[in-house]
Amino acid sequence: MEQTAYTPANFKSDQSVRWCPGCGDHAILNSLHKAMATLGVPPHKTAVISGIGCSSRLPYYMNTYGFHTIHGRAAAIATGFKVANPEMTVWQISGDGDGLAIGGNHFIHAVRRNIDINMLLFNNKIYGLTKGQYSPTSARGFVSKSSPYGTTEDPFIPAELVFGARGQFFARSIDVELAITQEVLLAAAKHKGASVVEILQNCVIYNNGIHNPITDKEVRADRTIHLRQGEKMLFGKEMNRGLVRDGFLLKAVTVGEDGYTMDDVLVHDAHTESNFLHQQLAMMDGITLPLAIGVIRDVASPTYNESVDQQVEEVRAKKGFTCLRDMILAGETWEVK
Amino acid sequence: MLEKTNVKVLDKVVVRFSGDSGDGMQLAGNIFTNVSAGVGNQVSTFPDYPAEIRAPQGSLSGVSGFQVSVGTHVHTPGDQCDVLVAMNPAALKQNVKFLKPGGVIIVDIDSFKEADLKKALFETDDPFKELGITAQVLDVPITSMTKAALADSGMDNKSILKCRNIFALGLVCWLFDRPLQSAINFLKNKFAKKPAIFEANAKVINAGYNYGANIHATVSTYRIETEDPRPGIYTDINGNTATAWGLIMASEKSGRPLFLGSYPITPATDILQELAKRKDLGVKACQMEDEIAGVCSAIGASFAGDLAVTSTSGPGLALKSEGIGLAVIAELPLVVIDVQRGGPSTGLPTKTEQTDLLQALYGRNGESPVAVVAPASPTDCFTMAFEACRIAIEHMTPVILLSDAFIGNGSSAWRIPDANDYPEIKVHYLPQEEVEQGWKPYKRDAETLVRYWAFPGTEGQQHRLGGLEKDAVTSAISTDPVNHEKMVMARREKIARIANNIPELEVLCDKDADTILIGWGGTYGHLYTAAEELCADGKPVAFAHFRYINPLPKNTADILSRYKRIIVAELNTGMFADYLQAKFPGRDIRRINKIQGQPFLVKEIVDGVNKIMEEK
Numbered sequence: 001m002e003q004t005a006y007t008p009a010n011f012k013s014d015q016s017v018r019w020c021p022g023c024g025d026h027a028i029l030n031s032l033h034k035a036m037a038t039l040g041v042p043p044h045k046t047a048v049i050s051g052i053g054c055s056s057r058l059p060y061y062m063n064t065y066g067f068h069t070i071h072g073r074a075a076a077i078a079t080g081f082k083v084a085n086p087e088m089t090v091w092q093i094s095g096d097g098d099g100l101a102i103g104g105n106h107f108i109h110a111v112r113r114n115i116d117i118n119m120l121l122f123n124n125k126i127y128g129l130t131k132g133q134y135s136p137t138s139a140r141g142f143v144s145k146s147s148p149y150g151t152t153e154d155p156f157i158p159a160e161l162v163f164g165a166r167g168q169f170f171a172r173s174i175d176v177e178l179a180i181t182q183e184v185l186l187a188a189a190k191h192k193g194a195s196v197v198e199i200l201q202n203c204v205i206y207n208n209g210i211h212n213p214i215t216d217k218e219v220r221a222d223r224t225i226h227l228r229q230g231e232k233m234l235f236g237k238e239m240n241r242g243l244v245r246d247g248f249l250l251k252a253v254t255v256g257e258d259g260y261t262m263d264d265v266l267v268h269d270a271h272t273e274s275n276f277l278h279q280q281l282a283m284m285d286g287i288t289l290p291l292a293i294g295v296i297r298d299v300a301s302p303t304y305n306e307s308v309d310q311q312v313e314e315v316r317a318k319k320g321f322t323c324l325r326d327m328i329l330a331g332e333t334w335e336v337k
Numbered sequence: 338m339l340e341k342t343n344v345k346v347l348d349k350v351v352v353r354f355s356g357d358s359g360d361g362m363q364l365a366g367n368i369f370t371n372v373s374a375g376v377g378n379q380v381s382t383f384p385d386y387p388a389e390i391r392a393p394q395g396s397l398s399g400v401s402g403f404q405v406s407v408g409t410h411v412h413t414p415g416d417q418c419d420v421l422v423a424m425n426p427a428a429l430k431q432n433v434k435f436l437k438p439g440g441v442i443i444v445d446i447d448s449f450k451e452a453d454l455k456k457a458l459f460e461t462d463d464p465f466k467e468l469g470i471t472a473q474v475l476d477v478p479i480t481s482m483t484k485a486a487l488a489d490s491g492m493d494n495k496s497i498l499k500c501r502n503i504f505a506l507g508l509v510c511w512l513f514d515r516p517l518q519s520a521i522n523f524l525k526n527k528f529a530k531k532p533a534i535f536e537a538n539a540k541v542i543n544a545g546y547n548y549g550a551n552i553h554a555t556v557s558t559y560r561i562e563t564e565d566p567r568p569g570i571y572t573d574i575n576g577n578t579a580t581a582w583g584l585i586m587a588s589e590k591s592g593r594p595l596f597l598g599s600y601p602i603t604p605a606t607d608i609l610q611e612l613a614k615r616k617d618l619g620v621k622a623c624q625m626e627d628e629i630a631g632v633c634s635a636i637g638a639s640f641a642g643d644l645a646v647t648s649t650s651g652p653g654l655a656l657k658s659e660g661i662g663l664a665v666i667a668e669l670p671l672v673v674i675d676v677q678r679g680g681p682s683t684g685l686p687t688k689t690e691q692t693d694l695l696q697a698l699y700g701r702n703g704e705s706p707v708a709v710v711a712p713a714s715p716t717d718c719f720t721m722a723f724e725a726c727r728i729a730i731e732h733m734t735p736v737i738l739l740s741d742a743f744i745g746n747g748s749s750a751w752r753i754p755d756a757n758d759y760p761e762i763k764v765h766y767l768p769q770e771e772v773e774q775g776w777k778p779y780k781r782d783a784e785t786l787v788r789y790w791a792f793p794g795t796e797g798q799q800h801r802l803g804g805l806e807k808d809a810v811t812s813a814i815s816t817d818p819v820n821h822e823k824m825v826m827a828r829r830e831k832i833a834r835i836a837n838n839i840p841e842l843e844v845l846c847d848k849d850a851d852t853i854l855i856g857w858g859g860t861y862g863h864l865y866t867a868a869e870e871l872c873a874d875g876k877p878v879a880f881a882h883f884r885y886i887n888p889l890p891k892n893t894a895d896i897l898s899r900y901k902r903i904i905v906a907e908l909n910t911g912m913f914a915d916y917l918q919a920k921f922p923g924r925d926i927r928r929i930n931k932i933q934g935q936p937f938l939v940k941e942i943v944d945g946v947n948k949i950m951e952e953k
Contacts (some may be wrong), residue, residue, distance in 0.1 A: 044798070060814065068801065076625065081793075291921075334572075
């Protein structure tokens, strides 16, 4: 009888995990195993495709179909894979260097094309595998081995890139937030189309604590907001802080102070077609406004692979050719006897 | 076996200019004739204009034509034309019967509006379909571009429209490499007393010429006749279409769906366009965001179990190198089509060359062997595209197909094959008993060294591939030095053993001569014709043409050893000659080379062979 329920162990391969002790990737891997078990898609209907970098080693730790490819190209390879076999659930793993620097072009086009894959972006703001150079998400002035005097360029904000590429799904989590990571991974898998999940991940060796100003236990409740579909946008240790409209912008207020009541606090709707508010939420930086985690945008839209299949079916039905020869004979020909 | 082909070498081309009697077709045709005569062509013209000087504009009775044949051995203006310029629907309707199979039609798409179609008595809004036109149509916005070119001229609209013919002429000059300056000189004389009109026409002829250059407009001036004596149903085909169709045949013969990941590039774009149409046969053709995504999406599709292909030209092949290396180490089937053009860099995008040979053989990091094959003629593109797929699938390897602009654009009559003209392609499926015995992805067939192709979605066959070196036994990541060497040698030997699965090299012409002429790829027609001419002229030569480049046919060494003198003729500085020299040291290999973006002339080869034969 076919197995229909899975445990995280069903998705683990026999390979020993070789990330550094304390690396955020361990937690993400565990969350992914759990999310896959909850999702219930069997391991043989699941493919994990990665590029190059620490995070991209992940396919070796999965008991699914897996492909550890070349630097930056995972999104393009996953696109071809999904078009060829749309029955598979496809997870594409990239880091900030892999996905947004060398693979930036494939990243934005996969999002624009809306290929039905789950794109996980492990953002540690550093090149770990090459031992500590700044990445396209490193802040201006960031000091690294390749920027000894600080970088002289501004970073990408992954969410902004996703919205610029007309992305229909964007979620964010933090490596240590296991439950939220599972929640967003599950939502990403259920979303039809390109689902981008940014996971703030700590590189314990080359960029330890880079996310601490936001993710530290002491401050996390005040500097992050967990957005949940249909619920008030509340945060803070006491859950008495809320997001309200301030003209075209957002403002964080304390409910019960300055005349703000619970009625003023916005309700999250990830399914609204307009991405105006989603963008503002996704761009909150954790300092002036809390960093949004959870599913920020999740809007249905035709996927590339389904559209390709549909077109093939329509054209085939219309023309009715059974083979190549059929098609050629329908054109201009002459006979030699 | 390869059918004999005859290339009609730069013989002559026939162009027919047609339009309304007021469109200046006679002038455009005359200038083209004069410019061609000026570069040493023989010319013959046939002005074909209506009795009415000014029949109603756009009507069928008002169509004026001018046909000119230019080239060598020109005795008549030609029965049919290679290029038809039709300035309006009426001209198209009246003249399409003069177009040769495989010819090209240039229309002014701005004058194909509803009212224009009505005047020419078309019943539908698709004149091309209505006339049953299957030829290549260049739909050029001649009117609007002429207007744009003269927007600042201060001329009135009527005068501007009178320059449309010269825009068309500029485009035709681009297509046939006519020197623009001599056309401009002709205009200068013609409009000596009207400098403003001359200026306008000079501007417009440049605009037309530049338009051709910008869109990489090409028309093959070669006709490659295949001598296929077999009865059957024939059609006219160019090399790029034949390539696309050969892939589809391979898909039918292997049972694997066809996937193309590609990016537009001259002169390979036709393959993408043809396969995009072939959604009607279930082909999934994806235009990706760049060349790299083209090859990478194909690699992904191959991992998923499709017959996966990417098509490009030289610069694109350079971009795909890293991806091809991934397919080498992952040992996935992948077909890479390179329709070669002049290089380096952007080089000569519309011109032909054989200069990507070494890039195809060696242009990757690491020990990265791939199979390389090269079609010999437009129709052979079908066979060799099929062969590339067969080798890729049966040997689980990337295969590079080296076509070129000459055969890609060149056309030929072609006998439509029956499905049973081509063999079944044997997919190396992973048997269930292997899985039960603890299969690992890099387990190889003892004889061919080919690994199994396991398809995602199949229960129990989950596996991980990747660009990192793998252990020969466990298939886990391995940096073990001895294992690496073992894997490198296995991948190399796997390619070498493809030689057991390809036909042997044939020797044609005078097998007993002491000189052998050797070629590869798209020069077959010219070389064969030259070898026959030499033999007929009492200068016996043998002739062998390579379509399988890596590995070489098994009998190559044996054949080379039979001849005192080996002459390799190719459209580069000697890449194949170097390759043979390296493989078979000690042989006396002479060279005939041409790097002008043009095919050989038969005479060049005959002269080259004669010269070498006279040497000691």
